[in-house]
Amino acid sequence: MQQLYPHPGDVDQATLVDLYAPPPEPSVRVNFVASLDGAGTLDGKSAGLSGPEDKRVFGILRMRCDxxxxxxxxxxxxxxxxxxxxxxxxxxxxxxxxxxxxxxxxxxxxxxxxxxxxxxxxxxxxxxxxxxxxxxxxxxxxxxxxxxxxxxxxxxxxxxxxxxxxxxAQILSEGGPRLFGSLTAAGLVDELCLTVSPLLAGPGAGRITAGPLAPTPEHLTLRHALLADGQLLLRYGR
Ligand SMILES: NC(=O)c1ccc[n+]([C@@H]2O[C@H](COP(=O)([O-])OP(=O)(O)OC[C@H]3O[C@@H](n4cnc5c(N)ncnc54)[C@H](OP(=O)(O)O)[C@@H]3O)[C@@H](O)[C@H]2O)c1
The missing domain is CATH 3.40.430.10 (Dihydrofolate Reductase, subunit A)
Incomplete structure (x- = not known):
């Protein structure tokens, strides 16, 4: 796995664990995987969008939450x-x-x-x-x-x-889309960890968010971008 931003270079396991340290204050972090064209599922499940390195980060996020x-x-x-x-x-x-x-x-x-x-x-x-x-x-x-x-x-x-x-204090949401939509609408999302998989899923599947419209779009800042097996592993925060 490589870090593309902010410090380009190889990433070992210890660095990866540090890269996903939660913020010092209580937070709600959301984790999702999506296809390049925005699908949140393949055949009704997220597994086909994932991969070994996404699963590795998934495990680290679970390890670091309350x-x-x-x-x-x-x-x-x-x-x-x-x-x-x-x-x-x-x-x-x-x-x-x-x-x-x-x-x-x-x-x-x-x-x-x-x-x-x-x-x-x-x-x-x-x-x-x-x-x-x-x-x-x-x-x-x-x-x-x-x-x-x-x-x-x-x-x-x-x-x-x-x-x-x-x-x-540290809450990790693994979704799904309707829960994420409700958290967004309530202004409760502090971070999004998003894996973008190099797949065109085509039409059919829903997005990673669903439900009533959020009042206003919210801007998040890129904290890091990692690359592994053609997947981008992105961490965005408030
Ligand atoms: N790509 C990914 O990373 C990823 C991650 C997770 C899930 N998924 C996929 O998402 C699909 C499921 O979508 P979904 O939108 O149904 O998932 P969901 O948000 O996990 O579940 C929706 C259900 O959760 C409850 N719920 C969620 N938010 C609520 C709220 N604010 N208030 C009250 N109840 C709330 C309700 O349950 P009740 O009906 O019991 O009231 C609602 O029917 C699956 O196909 C799964 O594979 C993908």
Missing amino acids: ALLVGAGTVRDEGYRALRLDEQRRRWRLEHGLSEYPTLVIVSGRADLDPAQPALADAPVRPVVVTRHGTDTAHLEPVADVIRAGDHHVDLATAIGRLRADGH
């Missing part, structure tokens, strides 16, 4: 497994003052999740389900803590405030 936020659609469509890290990453976390595992946080307005699915049932630490007031969550309470925020829709700003109050 909470991993994901929309219920992605959990359902991608068949999310329990959030487990290998021993080396767990040790790294403990040595750097983090808990052994990040906490999985699933956003679902309808609480339409199967408590038997591995992401919930096999989780190494108790996951959190973020939903709105009035939703029936009795089926989830044996396997997850529940945060309620908002009456008609999930109030993500309130939910993130609650997560921070519970010690989850």
